[in-house]
Amino acid sequence: xxxxxxxxxxxxxxxxxxxxxxxxxxxxxxxxxxxxxxxxxxxxxxxxxxxxxxxxxxxxxxxxxxxxxxxxxxxxxxxxxxxxxxxxxxxxxxxxxxxxxxxxxxxxxxxxxxx
Amino acid sequence: xxxxxxxxxxxxxxxxxxxxxxxxxxxxxxxxxxxxxxxxxxxxxxxxxxxxxxxxxxxxxxxxxxxxxxxxxxxxxxxxxxxxxxxxxxxxxxxxxxxxxxxxxxxxxxxx
Numbered sequence: 001x002x003x004x005x006x007x008x009x010x011x012x013x014x015x016x017x018x019x020x021x022x023x024x025x026x027x028x029x030x031x032x033x034x035x036x037x038x039x040x041x042x043x044x045x046x047x048x049x050x051x052x053x054x055x056x057x058x059x060x061x062x063x064x065x066x067x068x069x070x071x072x073x074x075x076x077x078x079x080x081x082x083x084x085x086x087x088x089x090x091x092x093x094x095x096x097x098x099x100x101x102x103x104x105x106x107x108x109x110x111x112x113x114x115x
Numbered sequence: 116x117x118x119x120x121x122x123x124x125x126x127x128x129x130x131x132x133x134x135x136x137x138x139x140x141x142x143x144x145x146x147x148x149x150x151x152x153x154x155x156x157x158x159x160x161x162x163x164x165x166x167x168x169x170x171x172x173x174x175x176x177x178x179x180x181x182x183x184x185x186x187x188x189x190x191x192x193x194x195x196x197x198x199x200x201x202x203x204x205x206x207x208x209x210x211x212x213x214x215x216x217x218x219x220x221x222x223x224x225x226x227x
Contacts (some may be wrong), residue, residue: 006160020191030121036218041221041223042220042221043117043119043205043218043219043220043221044158044205044218045117045206045217046117046215046216046217047220051217081217089158091158095212095213100163100170100171100212101146101163101209101211101212101214102148102156102160102163102171102173102205102215103148103150103160103216103218104160105150105157105158105159106157107157108157
């Protein structure tokens with residue numbers, strides 16, 4: 001039972017254009033969502049998060065949108081840069097309502113930004 | 116650099132053996148989490164400790180155990196190792212359960 005899904009294993013975009021990474025979840029108890037970026041042989045690096053009381057959060061080139069009714073979130077990167085090429089993981093937790101912050105991860109999307 | 120340290124970086128061992136993975140959280144973080152990343156399973160939550168006490172358990176095998184010490188560092192013990200235990204093991208830490216988790220660089224375990 002995969003509670004967090006990233007249906008696109010890979011995405012390729014041109015430098016300077018927008019990258020849109022998508023994530024769907026099934027558990028309505030999730031109230032906190034995060035995006036992590038991961039390079040090979042390194043740990044995941046936190047990018048941006050959003051709580052369920054918001055529908056948008058922005059940090060520089062990164063914006064996360066949350067659609068609770070559709071149980072869908074997306075990460076927008078504008079403009080995309082070659083250094084953004086990595087695996088992006090969506091993660092969710094019920095940490096705000098519960099006493100554990102355990103994260104449920106999607107399978108990841110490999111982003112390639114071409115110069 | 117996330118501030119979370121893990122040792123060793125690589126570990127090669129044989130089936131049936133026991134290993135210990137170590138994690139030091141970021142300064143001030145009370146929560147420590149362990150995750151396993153294998154090729155076919157993605158990143159899976161194993162267990163969480165908060166200030167020395169077990170807080171949550173995920174898909175952790177009975178052959179695996181963990182603890183968090185008074186200085187807040189944590190150890191993950193893997194015993195009776197099998198080939199399928201080969202994976203990347205990540206530790207993460209946060210101030211408490213409602214805060215963002217920051218990940219260490221991981222320990223790559225290879226069981227031969």
